[in-house]
Amino acid sequence: MTGPMYYKDCKMQNDMITAPENKRTLTLTLPIPDWSYWRSILVPDWRTMLRASMLILAVALPMSFYLRTYDSATIKITLLQLGVIAGAAAWVWGSISEGRFEVPLRSAPIILPAALLLLWNMARFMFSDFRLAGTTGFVMQTAFLFSFILTALAFSRRDLRKAVLMILGAWTVSVVYGFLQFLGLDPFVWRGAFGDRIFSTLGNPTLFAAYSSLCVPLALSLACDEEGPLWLRGAAAVLSLLGAFLLAWTGDFIARVIFMFLMVVFGSAAWVMLKSRARATALLLSAACLAMSLGSLTKALPGPHKDRTPEFLRETWKGTAALIADQPWLGSGPGSxxxxYPAFRRPAVILLEGWHNNQTDHPENELLEQWVDGGLPAALLWLWLFSALLYIGARRAFAAEAAGGSIYVGGLLAATVGSVLFMLLSVSSRFAAPGWLMFFAAGLLGVGAAGQPDKVLALPLPLGGSRRVLSAAAMVGFIFLAYGAVKAFHSDILHNLGIYYSKGGYWGQAVREYELEVPWAPSYIMSRYFLGNVYADRGEPGDLERALGHYNEVRAIAPDYVSVAYREAKLLEKMGDHKQAIERMERQVKIDPVWDETWLFLAELYKKTGDTQKAADAEQKALAARALWPAQRLSATHKDPRNSGGIGIGARFVDGVLLVESITPNGPADQAGIRPGDQIFQIDPKAPGYFREEERIFRPNKFTPEQAARALMGEPGTKVTLVVLPFPGLDKMTKKKDKPGWKGTVKIIQLERVHVRTVPEGLSRGAAIRSIAESRSF
Structure with missing residues (x-):
């Protein structure tokens, strides 16, 4: 039996023992994090920001075609520059903040040649004689190489699937829009710009063919990824087949051959890397895509563009080889x-293109262009870069241990093989959307083939607290570069406004827009040329001298710019300086010896200086030049007016305004309802559907008689579209305040030309045009 129990500090309540009350205090503790905590939450690390900038470019570049303009090249170039600047800024800021620049050792074999090529291009650009003319080309190549290096630095193998999904997301839009074009349901004003050939969001069939050829292997990789959801894999398979089908309708035969080879490359990689079930899926889809690229069996495919034929490529490469031989060791600088090239272009290229006033921007072969721009070192570095990349990628994809590996490496290998082939056989690698994708996919291949980096090469920055100053200075530099890119884009807007005002004959407005363009803009040199044209066409006192000054400015930047020698010679002839006019024309016929009109003008100049023998020789060369052109080419592009078709109107010109003065009974204009007093606003070869847009405002272009003759006259049976303002009566004509043009509703009329005259034999084309212009009868 136990004794009584005693409890300390307890009290008795009704024979019950209770413990004393515990007094609890509620304490609320709020963490007050420092700045590093908030920065980790609100501001992603530099690698995340860099990857985001690259992924945004993967979506933005191919889709920027929709920004209400047909020629979206400058939009894409600007987005490319801003995206790469953002990625480079993130890399520099993060590396300086961490006190070191890191390079994954496994990626060093591909980063090293890219970095050396980048540095070599910079050095050659600094000492180039064509820095201003080559700025755009240099900026594009720098952006591509930087994108490649940044991708290799910041991406890892676990990022491959995400990157492929972003690429394919934008490509899906391109495929859907391309299919709408195939069905004839293109809702935009540029529909039918390339006939039956599909161009989608890339704005050109050749560029769309290259872009789609690179995306199909990536889509096949997604379709064969057994870790992905079934619906996503099925959608990727359908898009692959549809993309292959549309490729056939680009009309690019060379692209189709490359694509078929890529399907073999992907199928071979899938055979090694995938297991039995996924392997069968990959092989079946590759074979189906190859079959779809053959096109329809019931409908003829569109033919290739004239600059995608083997003969054109062969002649272009011959001229480029002669250009390389002129400066083989160091080249003439990036973008030059x-x-x-015009001084080395072969006459056969002009005949194949079918135009005299044409500019060749690239030689359709990246290796040759690297050699031209940067000499033999640039060509060797380019070969080193892509040879190392393809070797590493192939070794990873076809190695014995590759079974069970990431199929995305196989897709990226096929895309990079395609990139190299397109670089060697087309101009696609020099344009923003497909060119950037080639380097981005190549960088991803380097990441996937290298595997997970276990070691890095660290380059320390022992600057202590002054690193913040260095970071701030670097950011100021990047902001300055971004400002320059935006200013170049603004210059392109001004340039297009200048063209609009020039066509309308509003010379003062055109001059103001052209003068505001910045020198580093892609359109700058053209704006100087157009300024010369504006002053030459306006013809006010002192304008000829101003025009001559701008043509001299163009020649100082680009000595053989399109037809500048011809335009300059015309001015000099008007000013009575026949000696210099002959000098310019001799340069023009050297650049383009198959232009009969220039030979005949040179013959006239020789006659004015009393050199009859040279005049006779020039006339013989004019005949020889004319004989080189096929008969259908003479009728289609020269629009030779000597046996010419017109629309049956008589015209008068009042301060550049083209007014209908008389109508030929039962002629095309009469049958279309055009009447005396009507004003012709525009003359265009495009179909009427191009102009039919709601709330569109038309303003009258101004014409000289010769301009009207060139636009209205053509081969019988060809068509021309007129924008006509019917004559409402003098009492109803009211001019808009501060705006050119008359208030009213225009008619858009397409007419078919009929035979109206035969100009006497012996006249040159220029003389025939002048004869028609003097008659005022079209």
Whole structure:
């Protein structure tokens, strides 16, 4: 039996023992994090920001075609520059903040040649004689190489699937829009710009063919990824087949051959890397895509563009080889090909293109252009870069241990093989959307083939607290570069406004827009040329001298710019300086010896200086040049007016305004309802559907008689579209305040030309045009 129990500090309540009350205090503790905590939450690390900039470019570049303009090249170039600047800024800021620049050792074999090529291009650009003319080309190549290096630095193998999904997301839009074009349901004003050939969001069939050829292997990789959801894999398979089908309708035969080879490459990689079930899926889809690229069996495919034929490529490469032989060791500087090539262009290229006033920007072969721009070192570095990349990628994809590996490496290998082939056989690698994708996919291949980096090469920055100053200075530099890109884009807007005002004859407005363009803009040199044209066409006191000054400015930047020698010679002839006019024309016929009109003008100049023998020789060369052109080419592109078709109107010109003065009974104009007093606003070869847009405002272009003759006259049976303002009566004509043009509703009329005259034999084309212009009868 136990004794009594005693409890300390307890009290008795009704024979019950209770413990004393515990007094609890509620304490609320709020963490007050420092700045590093908030920065980790609100501001992603530099690698995340860099990857985001690259992934945004993967979506933005191919889709920027929709920004209400047909020629979206400058939009894409600007987005490319801003995206790469953002990625480079993130890399520099993060590396300086961490006190070191890191390079994954496994990626060093591909980063090293890219970095050396980048540094070599910078050095050659600094000492180039064509820095201003080559700025755009240099900026594009720098952006591509930087994108490749940044991708290799910041991406890892676990990022491959995400990157492929972003690429394919934008490509899906391109495929859907391309299919709408195939069905004839294109809702935009540029529909039918390339006939039956599909161009989708890339704006050109050749560029769309290259872009789609690179995306199909990536889509096949997604379709064969057994870790992905079934619906996503099925959608990727359908898009692959549809993309292959549309490829056939680009009309690019060379692209189709490359694509078929890529399907073999992907199928071979899938055979090694995948297991039995996924392997069968990959092989079946590759074979189906190859079959779809053959096109329809019931409908003829569109033919290739004239600059995608083997003969054109062969002649272009011959001229480029001669250009390389002129400066083989160090080249002439990045972006200089288009400046120097006219002096080496073969006459066969002009005949194949079918145009005299044409500029060749690239030689359709990246290796040759690297050699032209940067000499033999640039060509060797380019070969080193892509040879190392393809070797590493193939070794990873076809190695014995590759079974069970990431099929995305196989897709990226096929895409990079395609990139190299397109670089060697087309111009696609020099344009923003497909060119950037080639380097981005190549960088991803380097990441996937290298595997997970276990070691890095660290380059320390022992600057202590001054690193913040260095970071701030670097950011100021990047902001300055971004500002320059935006200013170049603004210059392109001004340039297009200048063209609009020039066509309308509003010379003062055109001059103001052209003068505001910045020198580093892609359109700058053209704006100087157009300024010369504006002053030459306006013809006010002192304008001829101003025009001559701008043509001299163009020649100082690009000596053989399109037809500048011809335009300059015309001015000099008007000013009575026949000696210099002959000098310019001799240069023009050297650049383009198959232009009969220039030979005949040179013959006239020789006659004015009393050199009859040279005049006779020039006339013989004019005949020889004319004989080189096929008969259908003479009728289609020269629009030779000597046996010419017109629309049956008589015209008068009042301060550049083209007014209908008389109508030929039962002629095309009469049958279309055009009447005396009507004003012709525009003359265009495009179909009427191009102009039919709601709330569109038309303003009258101004014409000289010769301009009207060139636009209205053509081969019988060809068509021309007129924008006509019917004559409402003098009492109803009211001019808009501060705006050119008359208030009213225009008619858009397409007419078919009929035979109206035969100009006497012996006249040159220029003389025939002048004869028609003087008659005022079209």
């Amino acid at each position: 090909f288009w400046v120097r």
